[in-house]
Amino acid sequence: MALGLNQRKLMGLKLPRMTIVYGCISSGKTWVCNHKAIKHIVDNYEGKGLIFFIGRTLKTLERNVLEPLALQYKGDFDYSLNQKKATIAGIKIELEGCNDEMAETKIRGSTAEFIYGDELTLWNRAFLVRCMGSLRTSNAVFLGTTNPDGPMNFVKTDYIDRGEELGLLNLKFTMSDNPSLTKEYIDQVSKEYTGVFHDRFIKGLWVAAEGLVYPGFDEDKHVVMDYNMPESYEKYWAGVDYGMVNPMAMGLWGLKDGIYYCIREYYHSGKDGALTDEDYYNALEVLVGKMPISSVVVDPSAKSFINLIRKKGRFIVKGAKNDVLPGISECGMALNQGIIKINESCVNFIKEFGMYAWDMNSALDKPIKEADHMMDQFRYVVYTLGWVRGKSRLIGM
Numbered sequence: 001m002a003l004g005l006n007q008r009k010l011m012g013l014k015l016p017r018m019t020i021v022y023g024c025i026s027s028g029k030t031w032v033c034n035h036k037a038i039k040h041i042v043d044n045y046e047g048k049g050l051i052f053f054i055g056r057t058l059k060t061l062e063r064n065v066l067e068p069l070a071l072q073y074k075g076d077f078d079y080s081l082n083q084k085k086a087t088i089a090g091i092k093i094e095l096e097g098c099n100d101e102m103a104e105t106k107i108r109g110s111t112a113e114f115i116y117g118d119e120l121t122l123w124n125r126a127f128l129v130r131c132m133g134s135l136r137t138s139n140a141v142f143l144g145t146t147n148p149d150g151p152m153n154f155v156k157t158d159y160i161d162r163g164e165e166l167g168l169l170n171l172k173f174t175m176s177d178n179p180s181l182t183k184e185y186i187d188q189v190s191k192e193y194t195g196v197f198h199d200r201f202i203k204g205l206w207v208a209a210e211g212l213v214y215p216g217f218d219e220d221k222h223v224v225m226d227y228n229m230p231e232s233y234e235k236y237w238a239g240v241d242y243g244m245v246n247p248m249a250m251g252l253w254g255l256k257d258g259i260y261y262c263i264r265e266y267y268h269s270g271k272d273g274a275l276t277d278e279d280y281y282n283a284l285e286v287l288v289g290k291m292p293i294s295s296v297v298v299d300p301s302a303k304s305f306i307n308l309i310r311k312k313g314r315f316i317v318k319g320a321k322n323d324v325l326p327g328i329s330e331c332g333m334a335l336n337q338g339i340i341k342i343n344e345s346c347v348n349f350i351k352e353f354g355m356y357a358w359d360m361n362s363a364l365d366k367p368i369k370e371a372d373h374m375m376d377q378f379r380y381v382v383y384t385l386g387w388v389r390g391k392s393r394l395i396g397m
């Protein structure tokens with residue numbers, strides 16, 4: 001089989017006590033580490049401690065590690081998620097998902113001879129510390145893979161940055177390390193990711209989410225004069241970010257020739273006087289007019305408003321999928337792909353693009369919760385209705 005440069009390097013070396021392989025998406029990290037893990041076990045296992053394969057959840061471990069291994073080592077590698085066990089050439093492997101409380105108890109009480117970890121930045125810090133602490137045999141080895149996150153992520157600060165002190169090997173992979181990728185694929189995915197997601201998932205950098213959330217928003221490209229809007233659309237939806245004290249923000253969306261247009265907006269700030277759910281429902285009716293709406297996608301926490309829309313019986317209502325980062329990543333892609341256009345009349349929507357920024361005071365990636373109302377209804381429709389071609393790798397984070 002053909003190997004990329006770093007893949008060959010990893011396959012050829014004797015694993016030190018700790019190795020972390022990080023880098024951009026599709027760079028062949030998991031593929032080569034799966035092989036290396038099996039080779040390491042078969043060549044080195046002495047039976048002094050347990051072997052663990054650990055993912056964020058058992059399901060993600062299955063998708064990334066167990067299924068590919070079962071295909072590649074047919075007959076020699078078997079696994080059962082129910083029993084949380086796998087075997088390679090008769091050697092037993094324990095399977096765990098790190099967000100399972102029982103897993104932490106189990107690791108704490110164990111002596112491990114080899115641990116293979118998938119998607120490390122999505123683990124919690126205490127769990128990774130426990131894993132390292134369980135490497136009690138003289139020949140114990142940890143091998144883990146991850147995409148980069150922010151520079152303050154514990155995998156970076158506690159391990160990668162202290163590589164020399166800990167005797168930890170870290171290897172950075174780029175797409176050139178994966179010989180199976182075509183130039184067309186690399187060009188395509190490189191274009192799809194924008195902002196901080198581009199830096200992390202394409203360049204493989206540990207960078208903070210800072211500045212504007214949608215730096216790719218460009219009035220010349222995304223805003224359409226009223227007289228240039230289509231006269232009719234193939235399909236319609238509405239997006240709703242509900243607010244009583246905070247503003248209530250709604251967008252009417254239409255699809256025409258593969259482009260999603262925000263046709264008009266409704267925006268009401270609580271500061272301008274309190275309105276009731278009935279008032280908001282009437283505003284939704286006015287916003288929509290006579291358009292045949294496929295669904296209204298609403299902030300999932302707005303239970304009372306969702307129930308009211310349902311009770312009125314005119315619209316199909318959906319609670320929005322509210323995973324913020326995957327949603328933002330897909331909205332960035334949608335803007336980049338040129339499939340989003342906004343009518344000039346949506347002044348609040350357009351204004352928020354210039355204000356919606358990452359919260360630099362937060363250790364986790366999250367936008368500042370201000371000027372995020374039209375932004376949220378935008379994310380709800382794009383992500384819940386799956387408008388983006390080629391899904392973001394962030395799905396299910």
Ligand SMILES: Nc1ncnc2c1ncn2[C@@H]1O[C@H](COP(=O)(O)OP(=O)(O)OP(=O)(O)O)[C@@H](O)[C@H]1O
Pocket residue numbers: 001002003004007023024025026027028029030031032146147173177178179180393
């Ligand atoms: N040397 C190789 N030969 C053949 N196929 C490979 C090779 N290396 C990687 N691949 C294939 O390339 C694809 C991407 O590789 P892989 O899943 O290992 O990337 P990754 O770096 O783990 O990406 P992510 O960050 O998205 O998890 C997979 O389908 C994998 O089977």
Ligand SMILES: [Mg+2]
Pocket residue numbers: 029030031064145
């Ligand atoms: Mg991977």
